Amino acid sequence: MTELPPPAAKKLGLVIDLDTCVGCHACATNCKEWNTGGHLGPLPDFNAYSAGAEGVWFNRVHSYEAGEGEEGRTVHFPRSCLHCETPSCVTVCPTGASYKRAEDGIVLVNTDTCIGCGLCAWACPYGARELDEDEGVMKKCTLCVDRIYNETIPEPQRQPACVITCPVGARHFGDLGDPTSKVSRLVAERGGYDLMPEMGYAPVNKYLPPREKPPMRAHSLEEAAPTGMDIKNPLLRWLDRALSR
Amino acid sequence: MNPAPSIVFFTTASGAGYGLLFWLGLLRAFGLTPTSPAFGLTALVLALLLITAGLLSSLKHLGRPERAWRALSQWRSSWLSREGVAAILTYVPALLFGLGLLTGNGALIAVMGVLAAAGAVVTTWCTGMIYASLKPVRQWHQPMVPWGYLLFGAFCGAALLAALAAPWGQANLPAVLAALLGGGAIALKRAYWDAIDAPKPADAPSIESATGLGRIGRTRPLDPPHTEQNWLLREMGFRVARAHRAKLRRLTLGGFAIATVLALAALPLPGAAAALALLPAAAVALAAMLVERWLMFAEATHTVTLFYTGEG
Numbered sequence: 001m002t003e004l005p006p007p008a009a010k011k012l013g014l015v016i017d018l019d020t021c022v023g024c025h026a027c028a029t030n031c032k033e034w035n036t037g038g039h040l041g042p043l044p045d046f047n048a049y050s051a052g053a054e055g056v057w058f059n060r061v062h063s064y065e066a067g068e069g070e071e072g073r074t075v076h077f078p079r080s081c082l083h084c085e086t087p088s089c090v091t092v093c094p095t096g097a098s099y100k101r102a103e104d105g106i107v108l109v110n111t112d113t114c115i116g117c118g119l120c121a122w123a124c125p126y127g128a129r130e131l132d133e134d135e136g137v138m139k140k141c142t143l144c145v146d147r148i149y150n151e152t153i154p155e156p157q158r159q160p161a162c163v164i165t166c167p168v169g170a171r172h173f174g175d176l177g178d179p180t181s182k183v184s185r186l187v188a189e190r191g192g193y194d195l196m197p198e199m200g201y202a203p204v205n206k207y208l209p210p211r212e213k214p215p216m217r218a219h220s221l222e223e224a225a226p227t228g229m230d231i232k233n234p235l236l237r238w239l240d241r242a243l244s245r
Numbered sequence: 246m247n248p249a250p251s252i253v254f255f256t257t258a259s260g261a262g263y264g265l266l267f268w269l270g271l272l273r274a275f276g277l278t279p280t281s282p283a284f285g286l287t288a289l290v291l292a293l294l295l296i297t298a299g300l301l302s303s304l305k306h307l308g309r310p311e312r313a314w315r316a317l318s319q320w321r322s323s324w325l326s327r328e329g330v331a332a333i334l335t336y337v338p339a340l341l342f343g344l345g346l347l348t349g350n351g352a353l354i355a356v357m358g359v360l361a362a363a364g365a366v367v368t369t370w371c372t373g374m375i376y377a378s379l380k381p382v383r384q385w386h387q388p389m390v391p392w393g394y395l396l397f398g399a400f401c402g403a404a405l406l407a408a409l410a411a412p413w414g415q416a417n418l419p420a421v422l423a424a425l426l427g428g429g430a431i432a433l434k435r436a437y438w439d440a441i442d443a444p445k446p447a448d449a450p451s452i453e454s455a456t457g458l459g460r461i462g463r464t465r466p467l468d469p470p471h472t473e474q475n476w477l478l479r480e481m482g483f484r485v486a487r488a489h490r491a492k493l494r495r496l497t498l499g500g501f502a503i504a505t506v507l508a509l510a511a512l513p514l515p516g517a518a519a520a521l522a523l524l525p526a527a528a529v530a531l532a533a534m535l536v537e538r539w540l541m542f543a544e545a546t547h548t549v550t551l552f553y554t555g556e557g
Contacts (some may be wrong), residue, residue: 002319018458028470053473060470062552064452067462074467077456079552088380094316094326113315116308118480119325122246125381125450127477127549136308193457196450196548199380207457 002093005102011177012104012143013083013204015186019211020170023063023076027162031059034161039146044134056130058141059162073210081128081141082203083107089120105204106145111137125199176204247483248542255303257534262295263365264402266339274358279413285346288409300332324378328371335364369398384441384545393433400426401534404504404527411520420508427505431498450548452555465555481547493540500533
């Protein structure tokens, strides 16, 4: 049913720390690895070993420059489904294949009933949905619904593949509907924000901004000017001393 | 947005077909078209052929066309589903209207003609709303868009009806309608282009709001997530060259204007001679519509490109 369920108390989602992310693409790679055998797998690849290689990924890591000069920052930015609270990708679906789970808010696609019209991808401002041109149906991040509730894997591993693989701990998974959860506290402490809030989709996933840099130490002119001791060549250093007398 | 040929053909053909069905049903109900069953049936068959060819073409756009019937289920929330339901329901009065024409049943013609006309309006409105409801595509998320679908469909339909009615010497009313709607189409298209060319409002989505990095400063892409294409970029990153865009806009307006002038030129001409002006008028109107629909897609930008290029 593509009508949205009533707002649920539980809102599972990700919190992504842009201060810590090093842009290694491990989250995207492990996402592809897990999900090609997971709930929405396989994820197709075309021309995988030649020019023009492309395929379906649920997570893609962009890198940006923000700000100018000394204030400028390089920021690595993983982009995936934000499991919005009011996702148009669900309500535009003509078949009911695109749905938001009432129990935890995860947005999923039923690939058995999807007709591959692509309208949900047009309706998503974030580019979270990609058409599987092999199968003719839409695919998207499942928040690793097949890991987080999976009782056949050890409990510490019941997290999305992108979270568990991040080498710097920049990705956090939890219930953003519970204000006392670790992720909600993190969002409150670090000023976590929504992407494109003006679109009104109310994303569940939050991004933590890069921390502010400590103020630059002011260099005095004297400090900046070279002294005789900066001259490495002993002959020239002696010459400098002789001329300075 | 990628102007997929199947969708460009669908909205042009079905739009014109519903326009023809609208004017035929409405005018015939009030006895304002030739009353010969041959005329009515020819026009009805042409309308249903255009509608059906368009709908079949739209199925080619689907990844799994054999599941298309499932699209009829979500009419409560989805404009695409509503369009499908309305399209199928409209066949019922349209075919009963045909039965009325065959049997010469005046009451059936009148009632079903009006119902078929209403079905044509509802279906075309749903088509327009599919696009107008998409917030991430700023050029489509405009109040003018669904009205445009109605107006352009009515314009093509009136031009077709005029061409068909000419041999019966009763083309003047649809020809006047086509000319009026042609003028309206030119005005609406110009207003639409003015609206989408206007500078974006300050609160429009930007790379800064898409990434949230505006708090640091001006943001620009440094490294892309992938060096090759992907479906997102092929589907939503389509760009039309500025020079081509300007030419295609002139071609669209030129086509609308020629069709309008030809429709007016046919007014003083007797039956068969009027057909010589009205047939090309309908052909030019449809050709200009194809260009307009292609541009409607090609000019539209999607917010996902903000992440890739910083522009959208």
